[in-house]
Amino acid sequence: MNTEQAQQQVQLLTIDDDHAGQRIDNFLLTTLKGVPKSMIYRIVRKGEVRVNKKRIKPEYKLQMDDIVRVPPVRVAERDERKAPSAGLHRVSQLKDRIVYEDKFLIVLNKPAGIAVHGGSGVDYGVIEALRVLYPEQKFLELVHRLDKDTSGVLLIAKKRSALKHMHDQLRFKKMQKDYQALVRGAWQSHEKVIKAPLLKITLKSGERIVRVNKEGKPSETRFKILQRYDGCTLVQASPVTGRTHQIRVHCQYAGHPIACDDKYSEQKFDDSMRVLGLNRLFLHAAQLKFIHPDTDEYMTVQAPLDENLQQLLTKLKRV
Template sequence: MKHKILPISIIYINQEMLNQRIDNFMHNRFKNVPKSMIYRIIRTGKIRINKKRIKPHYKLKIGDVLRIPPIKISYNLKNTFFPLNDAKNLLNSILYEDNHLLIINKPSGIAVHGGSGLNFGVIEYFRKLRPLDKCLELVHRIDRETSGILILAKKRSSLVSLHQQLREQKVKKEYIALVHGLWPIHLKKISEPLLKIRLQNKQKIVLINPKGKPSETCFQIKKKFSSSTLLSIIPKTGRTHQIRAHTFHAGHPILFDKRYGKNSLDANIKNNININRLLLHSYGIHFIHPKNGHNIYIKAPLHADFKDYLNNMI
């Protein structure tokens, strides 16, 4: 049995919460917490409304400010219906969390959501692991093979705010990729329209096509090796597989990309540590916090396999 202490929560009572008794409100919000514990923290004054003690029968009013103290909850990973190692890896991958957002450093190989033969993705894992979070939604997506930053919203209002920022291109994402060949110094931007098509084997692929959606990706060389280049990449638009399709179009596919890469090139690369993952990582993101309006920058360190591969090339 594992335990976690939830941080202090400050809740502003709105129309949806109006006239609920505080004890019933707490029971509904913390279903896995014993009722005796909830009544105890109300009775001892640890739960405050407008900085004052209240009784269990107090009915919530619009404008009330509810303060909930840290609460210890239990969860049992053995009772989940997904791989234990994946669950542990995701719990250890949290980069940032508050009452509005949950940001993780997603490992390569885990999809962001279930489907296409997968029972579980990141969002399903966290909904199982965080049953007290009533709203838990993906803010954006990254490919299953790609590692790095993934944002989950814990409130509907946060989801709406960040989606608006994405539409207005106020969110800035930064990636690192290792590509085949020596990237040309002059090639700093690719602006080619991308069209999503479905192949005969039902696999989706994105190709350069005049009928596609406008797409733009910026590139900066970080380091050149003998037969590959480490790039810093900033996608100005957020099309499916955009970085992978643009690097492939440039003749410099990302290493070990099974969809847009070249097996012949991958076979010729020294791979002493037997890595078998796409070498593309979402390492930084800038956005405006949906609640307090602060500028936020989150950075996700490279995972050990990617880092070891780079170190092995030196």
């Protein structure tokens, strides 16, 4: 399939917790990178964009589990993009990182440094790469997301029914996500739950970050100490809500930023970790517990720490 053909497909996007409350026009501006604002308002006004099969106005606020129909859009800027080749090393290595697969789901141990989807200057991400690797698969959609620099368990649905089933679990908090993070300093034993509202803001530079702010969305993360080291702690972080950068900002808020977090960490601590060989954010989605969308079986899937993270831990002094 060439790039022009790829742009001629209708997309059906299910709204998750992180996009609920966002205006449809703003959602489309971020989803359709490179598409002029005038064109976005035109396709909304003409009824080509639909929510739950109904016409909407540009100021419509998205709700959890809304299904948004995004029409095919031709834009010269987008046509210049190259679809990922199945022969590319970065794309082909994803096949080796699949930890579980059946007719309904793919569970991937996502490598750090690759986005889950294209956009914001990124030509392609995990989902685009998987569509190249699975050309016969008519339906492939992300169940949830991970930050570009975060590694670990990522769920991809192979059927629309599976996607809806998994989104229902996320909505009703029936899915448990357990991350591992190496943070600065000695995490306090009594610090087991952090509830701090999170607000997305855009800096003058255009960079988007998240801050603890009373005007933000309610957010909760549960923490457990896995291992203490000299000058740092390996913790398990289990987010109850699913906000952007939630674990990273909650760790910073607690006074224990995650190692080599380019947005929220501390230079001196990061430098000490880089000397030991760490060259990426130490945040890894280690485990996911969920109900299988077909069998209703309670499943636990795990992704081992990448070798470079394991090697770093062997260099640290346990206390």
